[in-house]
Amino acid sequence: MDLKNKNVIYVGGFGGIGFCCCKSLLEQGVANIAIMDVVEDAEMLETLQAINKAANVFYIKMDLTDVENIEGAFTEAHDTMGRFDIVVNGSGIMNEHEIERTIQINLLGVIYSTFAALRLMDKSKGGNGGLIVNISSVVSLDAYGAYAVYTASKYGVNGFTRALSDPYYYSQTKVGFITICPSTTETQMVSSLRMDALTTFDRMPPLPKTLCNNQSPENCAYNLVTAIKTAKNGSVWILSAGILREYHYPDI
Ligand SMILES: NC(=O)c1ccc[n+]([C@@H]2O[C@H](COP(=O)([O-])OP(=O)(O)OC[C@H]3O[C@@H](n4cnc5c(N)ncnc54)[C@H](O)[C@@H]3O)[C@@H](O)[C@H]2O)c1
Secondary structure: OOOOOOEEEEEOOOOHHHHHHHHHHHHOOOOEEEEEEOOOOHHHHHHHHHHOOOOEEEEEEOOOOOHHHHHHHHHHHHHHHOOOOEEEEOOOOOOOOOHHHHHHHHHHHHHHHHHHHHHHHOHHHOOOOEEEEEEOOHHHHOOOHHHHHHHHHHHHHHHHHHHHOOHHHHHHHOEEEEEEEEOOEOOHHHHHHHHHOOOOOOOOOOOOHHHOOOEOHHHHHHHHHHHHHHOOOOOEEEEEOOEEEEEOOOOO
16 A cells, blocks of 8 residues: 555554654655544654644544544544544553453454444445554464463454455455554563563563564564555564564464
């Protein structure tokens, strides 16, 4: 997909990965970005706006634990931008001590946000089609004992996103879906885990190889934007140690 003049909604755009992605999307010539997040960050918004003064970079408050709020945020974005072409569901938390909240934000939030976007993008219902990008994690392709609840939420994201990418739906809606699976990326999420040890139990198994491949949020964002530009409907992408590669599920 050519990013020039596209309208984007980035849910979680003030997060570590989200902010770097929004920067990169603006550098690649997108026309407008609506950032949906739970709290506004005026400084980040200003930095993003400065990248392209002709673009409209604006904030809409959205709490993924509140379904009505999600619906309202998408309606507001649609009213402001007229149409949107790309939606990134890029929020998330990693806190094994908050089980309901983890599932609510990481899985139910992504589900409701996706449906809210789809109803306005669906070509068979007057929309323009486009791409929905759901951010999962490498733990969704394996399993890591120290973050069992987070892992469960991300397995759900993969199943949900891949199910909606069914060519039967795509032929009608013209909305494609891709799943993004980063490995450990140096953001606030990872630094708070290190400080507060928010693990499933108080003992923690050694880190598997996949989670030792740390990367910067800039590297992750670069590869995420490359995936958006090149990926086909239904594809699943691993972003690890600064490298982007497609993941293929084994046949069953
Ligand atoms: N950092 C990593 O190592 C890593 C690895 C794999 C996957 N991921 C995934 O990448 C995505 C971004 O992670 P990050 O590292 O940038 O994290 P981050 O903590 O820097 O950002 C998370 C974002 O989610 C938002 N958010 C939290 N609660 C919300 C709510 N109730 N409603 C709306 N937004 C809410 C935050 O405000 C923030 O903008 C998440 O889905 C995360 O699970 C991160």
